[in-house]
Amino acid sequence: MRRLSVVMPNYNYEAFVGAAIDSALAIRWPDVEVVVVDDGSTDGSRAIIESYGDRITAIFQDNAGPRAACNTGFAATTGDVVIFLDSDDVLEPSIAEHVADAWGPGISKVQFPMTRIDRHGAPVGGVFPTFDPVPTPEQIRTWMRATAAYPTPPGSGNAYSRAFLERLFPLDGRCGEDTDASTLAAAPFLGDVVTLPTPLVRYRQHGENRSFLLSDEGRFAEQIDQAYRRHLFALEVSGSPLNDLRPLFRGRHLLQLRVAHHRLRPHERPIPTDSGARMLRNALAAPFAPGPEGVAHRLMVSGWALATLASPRPVARRLIAARFRQGGTGILRRASSPAAG
Numbered sequence: 001m002r003r004l005s006v007v008m009p010n011y012n013y014e015a016f017v018g019a020a021i022d023s024a025l026a027i028r029w030p031d032v033e034v035v036v037v038d039d040g041s042t043d044g045s046r047a048i049i050e051s052y053g054d055r056i057t058a059i060f061q062d063n064a065g066p067r068a069a070c071n072t073g074f075a076a077t078t079g080d081v082v083i084f085l086d087s088d089d090v091l092e093p094s095i096a097e098h099v100a101d102a103w104g105p106g107i108s109k110v111q112f113p114m115t116r117i118d119r120h121g122a123p124v125g126g127v128f129p130t131f132d133p134v135p136t137p138e139q140i141r142t143w144m145r146a147t148a149a150y151p152t153p154p155g156s157g158n159a160y161s162r163a164f165l166e167r168l169f170p171l172d173g174r175c176g177e178d179t180d181a182s183t184l185a186a187a188p189f190l191g192d193v194v195t196l197p198t199p200l201v202r203y204r205q206h207g208e209n210r211s212f213l214l215s216d217e218g219r220f221a222e223q224i225d226q227a228y229r230r231h232l233f234a235l236e237v238s239g240s241p242l243n244d245l246r247p248l249f250r251g252r253h254l255l256q257l258r259v260a261h262h263r264l265r266p267h268e269r270p271i272p273t274d275s276g277a278r279m280l281r282n283a284l285a286a287p288f289a290p291g292p293e294g295v296a297h298r299l300m301v302s303g304w305a306l307a308t309l310a311s312p313r314p315v316a317r318r319l320i321a322a323r324f325r326q327g328g329t330g331i332l333r334r335a336s337s338p339a340a341g
Contacts, residue, residue: 003031005079009069010087014044029096039069071170089156090202108164108191112200119206137192144188146290148247189238220261224270250289263316
């Protein structure tokens with residue numbers, strides 16, 4: 001690894017963008033470029049970004065969404081390794097050293113856990129995802145092929161190979177506006193995903209980015225639809241048959257989203273071929289599908305799904321509320337995050 005590029009899309013995060021830029025400038029590495037793309041902010045973000053002068057590359061554009069901002073930012077970079085840093089997150093100073101130690105030929109990305117912090121920067125809620133044990137690139141590729149999911153952090157927790165990104169960028173809308181959906185889905189198919197156990201990013205939780213799926217029942221459909229589109233994208237980039245949906249139906253996290261949505265909105269079909277009968281079969285098979293989860297978790301998912309499918313709707317709703325009380329991030333999913341599972 002020679003040059004590290006940090007791309008930071010920003011929209012109305014004046015309270016956090018300065019700390020994010022400071023963290024990128026504080027990285028211990030001889031060659032780091034920082035590209036900040038302000039996506040039409042209407043708060044005080046522009047003044048903060050401009051205050052850094054020529055220490056960063058600042059780009060100001062009309063509001064076009066995070067995907068467009070990342071496309072703009074990537075086009076302005078020259079580094080052989082690229083991190084897309086959310087403008088409310090913070091990088092650890094040692095991140096480049098750890099990534100460089102792990103880097104090698106054929107890598108699509110290096111991923112690492114994230115430490116949860118509150119809006120003031122104080123640690124809260126531990127580290128996610130937990131890699132215990134740390135998966136190999138071969139395991140990740142196997143899990144992705146079998147279940148359309150693998151353990152991964154969202155955006156800021158990944159350092160990508162430029163050669164890999166050049167095969168995908170500029171990103172189109174096939175995977176929606178979540179900028180990491182395409183990259184997380186494609187990474188195991190177009191290279192090796194190397195996992196580090198050391199937390200190298202601080203993920204800020206605050207009122208604007210925390211989620212509770214039941215606060216908007218329609219979000220279950222959005223998450224399922226995104227997983228569906230992400231899977232079709234992964235099939236395309238991997239050269240697999242585009243009608244092979246079997247991996248989607250094996251994923252344990254997606255199973256929970258599917259069951260929850262089915263009980264809350266039984267007449268909607270985010271995945272056209274899905275059904276309650278299929279979910280029942282998937283729930284019975286859930287303990288045996290490939291993946292990193294332990295036996296206890298597999299049985300919990302299976303039991304929860306079966307109980308939620310079989311219960312009267314008021315009971316099912318309580319089971320769903322208990323399961324999705326708070327959004328979490330962990331396995332190629334957006335019920336939190338590529339990442340899903």
